[in-house]
Amino acid sequence: MQFSVSNAELTQKIAEKLAKALHAGDVILLDGDLGAGKTTFTKGLARGLG
Ligand SMILES: Nc1ncnc2c1ncn2[C@@H]1O[C@H](COP(=O)(O)OP(=O)(O)O)[C@@H](O)[C@H]1O
Ligand SMILES: [Mg+2]
Structure with missing residues (x-):
């Protein structure tokens, strides 16, 4: 699976959505x-995890 995004806001949005699909471990x-x-992505991931 490959995603291409053109700005930092979308990088965070994708990460935020991915976070919802994660499982412990x-x-x-x-x-x-x-x-x-990487840091931009991680910020979105953290938001998605709450
Ligand atoms: N998809 C994107 N398109 C354009 N710029 C982006 C994108 N994602 C992040 N950026 C910007 O790129 C810069 C570096 O991002 P950063 O997350 O600090 O990188 P890293 O942690 O990998 O060094 C930041 O200014 C960020 O806003
Ligand atoms: Mg960084």
Whole structure:
């Protein structure tokens, strides 16, 4: 599955949606250079987890 988004807000939205589908013990690997959007993604994920 591949998603392409054009701004930071959408990066967070995707992560927020993914968070709702996670189960205890799931592991996510964030792979990308500095500035790739890992922290942005994590912020959205944290919001999705409450
Ligand atoms: N999908 C995107 N399109 C364009 N810019 C983005 C996207 N996602 C994040 N950014 C921006 O890229 C910059 C670096 O993001 P950041 O999450 O700090 O990267 P990392 O943690 O991987 O170093 C930030 O200014 C962020 O707002
Ligand atoms: Mg970072």
